[in-house]
Amino acid sequence: MTQHSDMLIVGAGILGLSHAYAAAQRGLKVRVFERSATPLGASVRNFGQALVTGQPVGQMHALAKASRSLWAHWAEQAGFALKRNGSLLFARNELEHQLLEHFCAERAVEHGYRVELLQGEALNQLYNGQFRHHHAALLGLDDQQLYSREAIPALVEFLRGQGVEFHFSTLVRDAEPGRLRTTAGTFSGAQIVVCSGHDYQTLLSDAMAALDPQVCRLQMLRVRPQFDLDLQQSVLTGLSCLHYGAFAGLPQTLALQAQVQKDSPHLVAQGIHLLVSPTPDRELIIGDSHHYGRDASPFNAEQVDDWMIELAEHTLGGKLQVIERWQGVYGAKGSHPFSLLRVAPGLSSALMHTGVGMSVGPALAERNIADLLGEAPHGLEVPA
Numbered sequence: 339m340t341q342h343s344d345m346l347i348v349g350a351g352i353l354g355l356s357h358a359y360a361a362a363q364r365g366l367k368v369r370v371f372e373r374s375a376t377p378l379g380a381s382v383r384n385f386g387q388a389l390v391t392g393q394p395v396g397q398m399h400a401l402a403k404a405s406r407s408l409w410a411h412w413a414e415q416a417g418f419a420l421k422r423n424g425s426l427l428f429a430r431n432e433l434e435h436q437l438l439e440h441f442c443a444e445r446a447v448e449h450g451y452r453v454e455l456l457q458g459e460a461l462n463q464l465y466n467g468q469f470r471h472h473h474a475a476l477l478g479l480d481d482q483q484l485y486s487r488e489a490i491p492a493l494v495e496f497l498r499g500q501g502v503e504f505h506f507s508t509l510v511r512d513a514e515p516g517r518l519r520t521t522a523g524t525f526s527g528a529q530i531v532v533c534s535g536h537d538y539q540t541l542l543s544d545a546m547a548a549l550d551p552q553v554c555r556l557q558m559l560r561v562r563p564q565f566d567l568d569l570q571q572s573v574l575t576g577l578s579c580l581h582y583g584a585f586a587g588l589p590q591t592l593a594l595q596a597q598v599q600k601d602s603p604h605l606v607a608q609g610i611h612l613l614v615s616p617t618p619d620r621e622l623i624i625g626d627s628h629h630y631g632r633d634a635s636p637f638n639a640e641q642v643d644d645w646m647i648e649l650a651e652h653t654l655g656g657k658l659q660v661i662e663r664w665q666g667v668y669g670a671k672g673s674h675p676f677s678l679l680r681v682a683p684g685l686s687s688a689l690m691h692t693g694v695g696m697s698v699g700p701a702l703a704e705r706n707i708a709d710l711l712g713e714a715p716h717g718l719e720v721p722a
Contacts, residue, residue, distance in 0.1 A: 341525050341526070343369045343525065345527055345528065346368075346518050347370045349532065350372035350494065350506070351377055351533060351535055353535075353695060353702070354533035355381075355497060356408075356699050356703030357531050357688065358370050358497055359408075360706075363500075367501070369527070371508050371510050373509045374507065381696070382490050383666040384666055384696060385483075385486075385558075385613050385615040387572045388481065388697045391451055391453060391478030391582075392574075392583070392694075393583060395449045399584070402701075403480065405698055405701040410422065412700075413489075417492055418489040419488070420484050421571065421572075423570060424478050424571060426476070426571050426574070427476040427478065427573075427579075428476075429576050430576055433590065436590050437576060437588065437590035438455055438579075440589075441453075441476070441585060451478075451480075452480045456477055457474045465568075468655050471655060486696070505522050513532060515684045516685075529684050529711075531687065532685075532687040535689075535690075536667055536668055542687055545687065549671055551689075551691065552671065553630070553633065553668065554629065555635060556666035557626060559624050559647070559662065561624055562659045563658055567654060567655075569622060572613070573614035574611075577649075579591055608628070608642050612625075612653055622658070625646060666693075668695070670691050675698075676691055676702060678709075688702070688703065688706055
């Protein structure tokens, strides 16, 4: 027997859950389908960083700012911890310091990035002087951080309380306008949204093949500091300025790129820049590297982990004990951060092509649902 809903969503990652919330808030009957028994993809393997500061000028920055209040509401309602005290991006040398000074004085002012540059005594007072070996620190005031392994399951339970029905351990075999065929039966819906992460072959494969997408594989670790450090903020370094669009095109960024290529070409070759996120148990998630291709190789290189640990130990100022290793995998597509595919009336897909789904996904889904339901224009520009 076919079971009818207003909206059927495939995928219980952050994009799928965000779409479910936006639809449920409008009083729609929503079902979410996930092939695993619990979310296991990019949305729980990540750093839990909801970064506003690093997003490129324009739409992505606006989406990250709009997502900020949604995360705060979800944390309060779903009962998971959300750190709202910003991020710290450390300048490890004079060139990185100059880059941050220029960003604060010009681009941040012009485009509304809420940041503060900590130098001198302000830097020395951080964490009892733990970071005084750096030149400066950029405090991203709007940045937030959560522990994804707790937050995503808590968000699922919150949405259940809002009337969303979940079908875990359920494979969706086929999607067509108005209908899903799954291992749990056939379901009909006025709108179907496929949020399938980096799976480009199971559903809507022809439409997704036209995107010519890739996947990005990350090496990540959970570590325990072997020194007294109760970190309460996300940590980045000047290397992150080479990866985040907020800093793109600045003369100092180009100079830093050339310096890193000259002095540490292995970091460029492996796409390594340092991210650190604290967990509720005073442990740290560190990474990451970036390896692109059609498929994610299952084989990690120990040398890449060693380079990341070395970076983290220098940045944090102490030794780290590795207690867990894993891979993160997400979709990638050149300079396009996301795709919203309109495959047929009532059948669409929402895909992230970068690792900032936690930062922009909530607001992206809100605006996509508004568009699908024909509400007032919201200004969302969909990349070609």
